[in-house]
Amino acid sequence: MSFTSQLQNELKDYIQCEDLAEKERIKKRLSAELPNPLFISNCDFIPNEHILKKEAWIVSDAFEAVTNGMFSSELFEQLKTIPEGSLLSPWAVLTQAVEAFYAGSFQAVETFSNSIPEGSAPYSFVSFFNSVIANETLPEEWQRLGSSILDNKEELKSSLEQLNDASTAGMGDILLETATMIIRDISRKHPDTAQKILIWCFDQLQEIDILPDKAAHVAHALFGEVEGSRLTALSTLSYDQDRSLVYWLLTLQAYLKDNSTDKSDVKAFLSIIRDVAETVALEFELTDEYLSLLMTHSISLIASLRHLYPDMVEAITEEEVSKPSTIIKILQKLAGEKEKYQAPSHKKPIQQNSAPVQFELF
Amino acid sequence: MNTLDIINLTINPWKLLGISEDAGDREIEMAWRNLSAAHRKNDTIRQAYQLIATKEDRAKFKLLSPHRVDDPEKILNELPPQPLYSGPGVWYKSLTALMKSK
Structure with missing residues (x-):
């Protein structure tokens, strides 16, 4: 007897069985063997008004819609009507996991896939989802599915190779142009990856001694004033702490122009500024020109803080701020006392005795 | 934690503690204690835990993110998988093949 006939017979037994314990045993077997919900939808011997067939239609329609990008909230509501004890319940949960997968909500995929009853046929997909979420190589049995439903990122791979080539050849302009194109393409869907690419470009430019000012303009154009300044400040933090300090001040100033500021964010900015100022004071020979630049930005920053969060600057007098020689201390004082716990040791060496920052941008 | 220490870290504290970024x-404290x-x-x-213990710590960590990578290949590998719509057939066929092989 073929697998299809055998399964059909078991379905008939399941529908006709009146002994609850036996019915449950048949359901368990069927649940492990049912290869898709369409199998029930296509069984002519099950009347259209039978609950099992209605549920099979709901699940197969929803699964088809999900895998074609046509899923609607209406279908989702219908899926939720399928009770936990139904033979179709594992398929209903799988459909929700697949929907979350296409929506990119991997936490929801994990939650749904963990709810698929063990022993049911859809439970097999748990290993597929686990590998996808962990970004691991798919097990052999899922390679075909993976190659059909996962983008192999060939286009991005090729663009990143171009970036690498431009960097190796020391062609800063081409590096930035290529990065701009890639970032524009992916920043909406993958803002984090776009930022990583920008930071990597900054690193390459700094490695080949190209000042990051041009990259800073690109960062502003791509990510806006606050994020552009922040990414520049972050990118220069390992190479040019003095330059980075100025960018952190500019970023906070830009952030404070926003109407919806948060005090915790402001404190976090000030904590970073304090740490960087401390390093700059220790590691660099600070010129009067640089200190004056810091003072100019600090006066403007403190004025904004006095307006928005007066309690944060009440200990700072106008007289203190007007002296370039005390400006580093003021920047440290703004953030308040440091936490008491011991920080782990540095992994990346800080550049020693760097030349003072150049000012063409400021 | 000091800024220059944080930028050298590549850990995801939320993932390590098994909590969502909205926690x-x-x-966060409960997850750390457990x-x-x-x-x-x-x-x-x-x-x-130290990286995200308070709202200010979390804000600082986010301001210092994303962590830098030294190779564009790693950027590619860190990119979340991109699903493509393919219809239900390949899902059903893959499962059937797996069931047959078992």
């Missing part, structure tokens, strides 16, 4: 102080009890003297767990 508040209490939930994990600390299970894995005594685990420095990475302590570090993850």
